[in-house]
Amino acid sequence: MPMRSAFYLLDSAPYGSEKAFGIINAAAVSLGRMEVTLGLYGDGAYLALANQNSKGLGVPNLADILYVYGELRVLAHEFSVVKRGLFEEELIEMVELADEGDFLEAIEDSDCLILL
């Protein structure tokens, strides 16, 4: 049976390694082939911030890439967002905040869970 849905989980900070860039690209190339969800957990929640500035880091602005792939479903674990003081910050418009239960349910509902 073909895989119909995938949950890509990012649990590390966006610019500390290439993980975030890699997982966004992997999720983007899966679009159109299956239902894709990008889940932001732990330090991965920083990727939900709207105003990211990667100038000087020599890497692409990852918020821009999320905007460009507007059809990507992005789910941020709300407690990770709150714990990092990001709830009062401007988040990317298409990011959906999910509590513990809904976040886990989204993982369970997907055919596979992909971590980098």
Added chain:
Amino acid sequence: MPGKPDDIKMVSNAMANAPRRKMMSLLANGDRTVEEIGEAVGKSMLDYHLKILEQAGLLEIKDGNASLSEFGKNFMEEKSEKGPQKAADLSKAKPVEIAEVRQLIPCIADSTKFRTIANMAPPLAGSLKHLEPLFPRGRYSGKIGALMIQRGEILITVYGSGKVTMTMIKDEDEAKKILDDLRTTINRAIESGVTPVPRERVKVDPLEIRKYLPRTDCGECGEQSCYSFAIRLMAGEVSLDLCAPLKEPKYRQNLEHLKVLAEYI
């Protein structure tokens, strides 16, 4: 009442959660007890979600009864895309400029085309909704606060925060030209001070939907034909996800078209 940027962020983030949106919709139809809300929406994290909505100034809770605050009522009315059109107001909007095209990323549907992002300043925020009538195939989405404009095969999305994304772009020159046209159209409306009259929505018919379906009448969706699937899609009884062949790479472009058309249903 929220008005400061930090308060607006709190409201926006409070509404970025499905259970909380359900609670707000429920309360828009009348006051409820906390217990009734729990029965309708689910009791998981109920107190937490209510507290977040209360902190954002959207609702008030007294003696176990919840009701929308005045701000919450206005917010829900403003969000309602089917409600009566309020007098559109562009008086607070200022002429915009478009900053640099920042990313060119290959399109999923066609690798010879690109997706791109630019920035519009100052951000149009709430005024964006009133610009919808300027574009024959434009639709404002209250959920993400963005105006989506279909121009041929190109989809332009203008966010209230000032971000502008485009799909199916040939090259940077084309992106710049489209952005320039967009800026001119918006600034003309702002400078004239005349608010665009809300127009009738673009009508999509089942034949147009069928044109982009695989037209194989495979029946995998449970319908007898692609045409009957199109009719049920128009009626909101099925979603595009049910059409399995559409997920094949060769139909990617069709799927993008259909997603846009679905916005007008």
